[in-house]
Amino acid sequence: MNNKVTIYDIAEKLNITAATVSRALNGNPNISEKTRETVLAAAKEMNYKQNKLALALKSGKSNHIGVIVPRINTNFFGSVIRGIEEELNAKGYNIIICQSHNDEEMEAKNIETLIDSHVDAIFISSSSKSSASLQKVLDEKIPLIFFDRRKIMNNVSSVTIDDFAGGYMATKHLIDSGCRKIAHIISGPIELEIFKERHRGYQQALEDHNIDYRKDYVLRTNSSIEEGKRAVEILFSLNEKPDAIFSASDFVALGAIQELQKRGIKVPDEVSVIGFANEPFTDFLELSISTIDQFPLEMGRTVARVYLNQETGDEAGGNVQKKVVLQPKLIARKSTRN
């Protein structure tokens, strides 16, 4: 029952040559209608299946796409991947997923593996400061597309959200509700564009509303609940305590809220808190958390489409790379006043 039927088997049975079988199977026009039908019938009957490995070797195209994310078990990345998959599966691609765990070395290794596997393209939300590994991808002439976390590189398409706008709208939302002493938690490596931009949006919003930027109101942490608690400890040991917190991560926002409540500080009445990413749990809580939606599913679909477009459009000529920027959306919930 093991399926090892090749075009040679079909050819033999039909007393023709493998080349003809190949032609029939691939819709090559230089073949008589009759032979084509015969071949197709035989192929079906013999339960023939094209060996994609042979095809890949021959054509140099594997129909596999590599996707690298920091981690898979978060709603944001899970949804992006889902979007990519939906779009790409329909076109006959499979996706190979790698996790970098926010580690530059691991990411480099993932890239290595994917190149080795001859993927047709790599989509990445990069955790690297250096672009060395990424450059390798380009050197191999493998299309590279950034999503969410991009780096500045030539000839590389990207799909991101406008993190500056996200930071701005979060901060403005706090300001509009009357907050003036707004802290910001940079909940990830400041080297990454996304955090820089969110921070920049924060700064700009303050400036536009004539609020001084205070260095002691800006903290750097990792993205975890624990770190959110610690951040509050630090912020509330200051002489002048903040009346609002804009965290670049929902998890940190949650930790902050928990610590505030533990200290008997009322959210949002005394301190407003807003997060980033719209992870589902933010909506589950009794005190639901205001946040910024990044439309991950849409992002994933867009990444896939950008790739497909630039593949088919290549001959048209020239630079087809594209920088798509999606607009984030403020989701106002109970952890902030309105």
Add this chain to the structure above:
Amino acid sequence: MNNKVTIYDIAEKLNITAATVSRALNGNPNISEKTRETVLAAAKEMNYKQNKLALALKSGKSNHIGVIVPRINTNFFGSVIRGIEEELNAKGYNIIICQSHNDEEMEAKNIETLIDSHVDAIFISSSSKSSASLQKVLDEKIPLIFFDRRKIMNNVSSVTIDDFAGGYMATKHLIDSGCRKIAHIISGPIELEIFKERHRGYQQALEDHNIDYRKDYVLRTNSSIEEGKRAVEILFSLNEKPDAIFSASDFVALGAIQELQKRGIKVPDEVSVIGFANEPFTDFLELSISTIDQFPLEMGRTVARVYLNQETGDEAGGNVQKKVVLQPKLIARKSTRN
């Protein structure tokens, strides 16, 4: 800069033959130390990289493993995949992920694609009632391993948790805390083993404590927050209202709690609620949700190990398939009394 160096290029440069190069590269003992060193040096210098596609075609082994899950963007499956990946990447495998969306047809299509891609094995948390597609995998002599949601098939290893025990301990926990009118929500297709088993555990616990099984206390839903709310609507329109709910899904448990609270029913004082899966959000809530932990990371790692073992152990002879059953753990939180 495009890297197209083959063993022929190396051979040519060194005035030897490709076969010798291959031998040197693969640690074949039949070769002089001197040539080996020369080849290795040249390979490094020329930045040679083995073409895995050619290797795959030649050997019939792709070093890709297909993984099929209902959906990827849930903590449970995300973590399982993470566990699989950790273990398998280290051994040079890549994993290809497919989502079935709980749809039998989609799952069949995924299987088809993976077979076509010549994956070395398929790991699946199956959503199918029929085993037809799964049988195809076996017909192709591709190792198949179930995790979480298994089906009864010969020659197939599986890694699951003891869902019966999970259902039993959840129910017993409610009974121990004084509940007697315990409802059960089967939050998924009853055709799936996992739900049958959890239900059986529920029944057994009732029986062991001399509590009658009431059909009107057992509901079937999908796994969503909305369905949890609806379930409460139905249960609390009964004459004799339950004093506890055991849901086979955390999401449904959450919905149920929200609806109960909306109705002014105190959780856990008037009604206790326990879920299943230990999704992270269950611990984030102010009223944290009691649940059953399934150790997804461990499950993923185990699946990978079972595969690796049965691959290497094959020669040893005979049936190496294995049924691993992990023990779940009760996580008592605030949504139940203790």
Add this chain to the structure above:
DNA sequence: CTGTTAGCGCCTTCAA
């Protein structure tokens, strides 16, 4: 120890 040959399964010129 090394070279020659053949083949994994497919596609694609070049001839006929």
Add this chain to the structure above:
DNA sequence: TTGAAGGCGCTAACAG
């Protein structure tokens, strides 16, 4: 319209 031949890159069997 079809056949013959060669090659994608690698490995393994058989000679020498």
